[in-house]
Amino acid sequence: MSVARFWRETPRRYNLGGCQCPTCETVYFPPRGVCPVCVKHRQSLGRMEPYQLSGEGEVVSYTIVHDAAEGFEMQVPYTLAIVRTVEGPQLTGAVVDIAPSEVKIGLRVRATFRKLREEGAAGVIHYGYKFAPMDDRHKPPKRPSRSERAMASAGAPVAAASGP
Amino acid sequence: MNQDTGIVSYGAYVPRYRITPAEIGNVWGTDGAAMGASLAVKRKSVPAPDEDTITISTEALRTALIRGAIDPQEIGALYVGSESHPYAVKPTATVVAQAVGATPNLTAADFEFACKAGTAAIQTCLGLVGADMIRYGVAIGSDTSQGAPGDALEYSASAGGAAFVIGRERVLAKVRHTLSYTTDTPDFWRREGQHYPSHGGRFTGEPAYFRHVSECARRMMERAGTTPKSYAHVVFHQPNGKFPQRVGKQLGFTDEQMRYGLVTPYIGNTYSGAALIGLANVLDVAEPGQQVLMVGYGSGAGSDAFDFLITDEIAKFDRSYGTPVQEFLDGGIEIPYAVYAKFRGKIRMGGS
Numbered sequence: 001m002s003v004a005r006f007w008r009e010t011p012r013r014y015n016l017g018g019c020q021c022p023t024c025e026t027v028y029f030p031p032r033g034v035c036p037v038c039v040k041h042r043q044s045l046g047r048m049e050p051y052q053l054s055g056e057g058e059v060v061s062y063t064i065v066h067d068a069a070e071g072f073e074m075q076v077p078y079t080l081a082i083v084r085t086v087e088g089p090q091l092t093g094a095v096v097d098i099a100p101s102e103v104k105i106g107l108r109v110r111a112t113f114r115k116l117r118e119e120g121a122a123g124v125i126h127y128g129y130k131f132a133p134m135d136d137r138h139k140p141p142k143r144p145s146r147s148e149r150a151m152a153s154a155g156a157p158v159a160a161a162s163g164p
Numbered sequence: 165m166n167q168d169t170g171i172v173s174y175g176a177y178v179p180r181y182r183i184t185p186a187e188i189g190n191v192w193g194t195d196g197a198a199m200g201a202s203l204a205v206k207r208k209s210v211p212a213p214d215e216d217t218i219t220i221s222t223e224a225l226r227t228a229l230i231r232g233a234i235d236p237q238e239i240g241a242l243y244v245g246s247e248s249h250p251y252a253v254k255p256t257a258t259v260v261a262q263a264v265g266a267t268p269n270l271t272a273a274d275f276e277f278a279c280k281a282g283t284a285a286i287q288t289c290l291g292l293v294g295a296d297m298i299r300y301g302v303a304i305g306s307d308t309s310q311g312a313p314g315d316a317l318e319y320s321a322s323a324g325g326a327a328f329v330i331g332r333e334r335v336l337a338k339v340r341h342t343l344s345y346t347t348d349t350p351d352f353w354r355r356e357g358q359h360y361p362s363h364g365g366r367f368t369g370e371p372a373y374f375r376h377v378s379e380c381a382r383r384m385m386e387r388a389g390t391t392p393k394s395y396a397h398v399v400f401h402q403p404n405g406k407f408p409q410r411v412g413k414q415l416g417f418t419d420e421q422m423r424y425g426l427v428t429p430y431i432g433n434t435y436s437g438a439a440l441i442g443l444a445n446v447l448d449v450a451e452p453g454q455q456v457l458m459v460g461y462g463s464g465a466g467s468d469a470f471d472f473l474i475t476d477e478i479a480k481f482d483r484s485y486g487t488p489v490q491e492f493l494d495g496g497i498e499i500p501y502a503v504y505a506k507f508r509g510k511i512r513m514g515g516s
Contacts, residue, residue: 014263052265073513074213074506096212097180113222113263114214125250127218127259137486141230 003124013128016053016111018089025146027051029089054140055111055129057085064100071117079103083131097132110134169294170338170472172331173232173481176444177223178324178431178492181210183504185319191501192314199319204405208322208432209492210499211308213507215323217246218256220437221306222263225327227486228302229264232329236265239329240298242272243288245281245305245436246325247354247361249274260304270298278352279401280462281305282326282436287342287468289330301330307435312360313510320404322432324492326440336478337447337456341388341471345380352463363463369407372465377401377411380467381459388471392416396454399425399442401461403433424449425458430493445489450474 011017018029024038028048035044062081065072072078079095081103095103096114109131116126144152184207189196200206211220221244229236244256257272275281275288282305289301306325311317351372354361364372377400385391392398398421400408405428412422425442428434434441439460446456456472505511 010262015265094214096214113219113226114212115216115219116214125216125218127263130214137484141233 006124006126013116013126014113016055016091016129018051018053018087019048020051020146022047022049022146027053027087027089029053029085029087029091049146051087052143053085053087053089053111054143055085056134056140057083057091057109057131059095059103059105059107059109059131060084060090061105062095062103064103081109081131083109091129094130095132096130108134110138110140168332168335168338169290169330170335170475171328171447172300172334172336173228173234173329174326174444174447175224175227175229175231175486176324176326176437176441176489176492177220177227177487178209178434178441178496179211179215179220180496181212181504181507182207182431182496182498183210183501184498187498187501188319196319199316202406203320204409204429205320205432206429207496207498208320209324209434209496210504210507211323216250216308217244217248217306217325218250218259218263220308220323220325221246221256221260221304221327224306224325225260225264225302225304228327228329231482231485232334233482234300234329237269239264239266239300239302240270241289241292241301242266242270243275243285243301243303245275245277245283245285245303246307247276247278247281247435248308248310249276252356266302277466278462278464279307279403279433279435279438280460280466280468282440283458283460283468283470284462286328286330286470287344289328290339290342293330293332299331299333303328303330305436305438305440307437309433309435310360310508313505315360317361317363320428320433322434324431324434324441325437326444328440328443334477334480335475336481337450337472337474339470340473341384342469343380343384343387344466344468345376345383346466347376349376349463349465351465368403368463372463373401373403373407373461374411374414376465376467377459377461378415380469381411381415381457384457384459384469384471390455390457390471392421394455395421395457397424397446397450397456398422399439399446399456399458401439401459401467402426402428402442403438403461405429427489427493431496441489441492445493447478448483448488448490450478452476452478
């Protein structure tokens with residue numbers, strides 16, 4: 001992957017930067033330019049708002065990789081999973097910090113920051129999200145909904161949201 | 165110095181894998197268990213193949229930001245101290261800043277001073293915050309250091325890090341004083357392009373670690389008007405478990421005062437992270453009104469000392485979020501040397 005291509009994807013890979021439809025509040029990852037499910041989807045054109053996923057979700061399916069792609073040989077066997085995030089979008093990612101034999105459908109996970117691959121010994125290093133088992137102590141703080149954010153910007157008090 | 169400034173939040177991270185000195189000794193035909201006992205190191209942490217100083221720093225800082233409910237856009241400076249930055253040229257700090265959402269309105273840089281680059285970063289942040297140049301500064305000490313296979317360092321060199329947010333609001337540990345003691349002492353070094361460090365063997369003891377740490381601690385207590393009895397907790401840099409206990413005894417500190425600040429026996433020497441993970445462990449249990457002394461050390465050589473006062477804010481601070489340091493010390497999965505060698509890139513692969 002070229003340096004420029006990966007760099008363009010940095011907001012998504014580092015911070016799960018997706019987007020949200022201003023009308024029906026559906027969240028998308030990766031971000032898209034129009035809301036396809038909304039009855040007023042034409043109104044969403046050009047108005048989709050940036051939305052950072054919390055990284056919290058659960059495994060809906062997974063596979064254990066024994067024959068790795070180039071660059072991942074050191075990590076076999078490893079688990080690749082489809083994770084349904086609490087905001088809705090389903091993401092594919094590796095599950096780390098747990099033996100592949102212990103991964104189960106329904107496992108609660110959170111996004112963690114790991115090295116994805118490197119372009120040889122002299123090339124650039126790519127970082128991004130993987131998933132790790134989650135307990136309540138790692139539950140990301142609640143993010144205000146779109147309507148709560150709107151109230152906050154209008155001056156009404158709202159619970160502070162913070163953190164990556 | 166401006167005594168309103170101090171630690172606003174903190175977080176630590178230690179990779180999951182562990183290896184014992186006995187397992188390392190088995191490979192090299194030496195009594196690893198005896199080596200571990202003489203160093204007072206029971207296990208050391210090992211990073212997974214997809215972990216490095218950047219990922220460790222990011223995990224530690226993300227924990228700190230959530231615990232302190234800090235908006236990353238309010239971070240005005242971010243410094244990462246390490247001697248194992250993944251790039252020789254290309255800052256660790258920029259990746260970490262991007263990964264926590266702190267870019268672009270901040271200054272960032274990588275620090276290197278052997279094992280004390282993280283404490284140097286804290287001092288820099290204290291200056292910037294105290295001068296009202298920034299609202300929050302972030303100082304991280306993090307490493308994934310290696311000793312040459314078979315070398316004494318291999319029994320202790322490990323991986324981990326801690327991040328501290330420095331500010332003037334909701335300060336949970338005020339920095340009452342900080343001072344440093346620095347000389348040109350070649351006890352440990354790594355030349356450009358070299359994979360493993362070199363060291364002066366026994367020379368790393370008396371003229372290096374002990375002289376700098378004890379001088380710095382004495383001068384700090386003199387300036388602060390304190391004695392060892394003034395402190396509830398003390399944290400020393402800990403290249404192994406033995407050195408900090410010896411210097412602590414020499415200075416007049418008890419085992420109880422050193423208890424929480426001493427983490428190397430359980431996770432090994434995390435270099436730039438060592439004293440800072442010890443400090444994070446102290447903050448996990450500290451109570452309002454307690455005084456804490458931390459003395460870092462970096463080969464080359466220098467020591468940074470800090471006199472902290474724990475404030476009432478620590479009672480309101482959310483210490484329940486994230487993994488407490490004690491769990492990093494107790495937990496982990498032990499791996500054999502062959503897996504360790506694979507994870508640490510010590511095996512020559514085809515096509516590489």
